[in-house]
Amino acid sequence: MTKPLPKEYYKQLEEIQTADFVVMELMLYLDTHPTDQQAIGQYNQFSQYSKQLKRAFESQFGPLQQGSLNPSQTDWAWSESPWPWQV
Amino acid sequence: MWTYEKKLQYPVKVSTCNPTLAKYLMEQYGGADGELAAALRYMNQRYTIPGKVIGLLNDIATEEFAHLEMIATMIYKLTKDATPQQLRDAGLAEHYVSHDSALFYNNAAGVPFTAAYIQAKGDPIADLYEDIAAEEKARATYQWIIDMSDDPDLNDSLRFLREREVVHSQRFREAVEILKDERDQKKVF
Numbered sequence: 001m002t003k004p005l006p007k008e009y010y011k012q013l014e015e016i017q018t019a020d021f022v023v024m025e026l027m028l029y030l031d032t033h034p035t036d037q038q039a040i041g042q043y044n045q046f047s048q049y050s051k052q053l054k055r056a057f058e059s060q061f062g063p064l065q066q067g068s069l070n071p072s073q074t075d076w077a078w079s080e081s082p083w084p085w086q087v
Numbered sequence: 088m089w090t091y092e093k094k095l096q097y098p099v100k101v102s103t104c105n106p107t108l109a110k111y112l113m114e115q116y117g118g119a120d121g122e123l124a125a126a127l128r129y130m131n132q133r134y135t136i137p138g139k140v141i142g143l144l145n146d147i148a149t150e151e152f153a154h155l156e157m158i159a160t161m162i163y164k165l166t167k168d169a170t171p172q173q174l175r176d177a178g179l180a181e182h183y184v185s186h187d188s189a190l191f192y193n194n195a196a197g198v199p200f201t202a203a204y205i206q207a208k209g210d211p212i213a214d215l216y217e218d219i220a221a222e223e224k225a226r227a228t229y230q231w232i233i234d235m236s237d238d239p240d241l242n243d244s245l246r247f248l249r250e251r252e253v254v255h256s257q258r259f260r261e262a263v264e265i266l267k268d269e270r271d272q273k274k275v276f
Binding site: 031 | 090091092093094095096097098099140142143146147150156159160163164254255258261262265
């Protein structure tokens, strides 16, 4: 990428990666422990938290997910924001 | 279907241009026990595995694709600024003459990926034991790469991936127990 990204980009992205790691880890655990109610509660909690973080991230740095709203009427933001191997 | 997110599962930072390390990492990109082999193996086995463990194969396969992207990012970042001379010094001259700086599904010795690396026996226990072995082999490979690496930033990401292999292996072992329990219950009639 030509223009450097602000520190905040990496900070928020890392928070999302952390939350999604918890979601993924609980998902695999629940695949083999499907009746663990505490784990299901934690899964829902972190899934919700991850969605909140992503909404905040996308409003500042552009779409993170396919299907997210394009913020502009004139520019296609998906191909403008950096790809994971470029940051 | 799948949907894409513009992020890696875990951050990948690279300290310096290092095509030698990139060459080692190709073992986890297009090698027999690498992330591509893992993703394709589980994704394909899930159709015929008993229902109770389909979700596990599906979800681990999905995570393996995220690991494949992390390995690709490592190789890309370690080689993107390398000169032809640096690539030659790293033993990547043969790669360069065919692919320039493009990535390719080769192992560390330059052998292209083949579906013969993976199995689908249709027998659930046989398939899951193969999956456990694959995770243990991938874990060992990560350790050997970490032993060879002098890049502290990269080693942090490699240690994350090594630990994921441990978790996957553990989950597959639990899946075996789930299927054994199910089999034993069926005998009671």
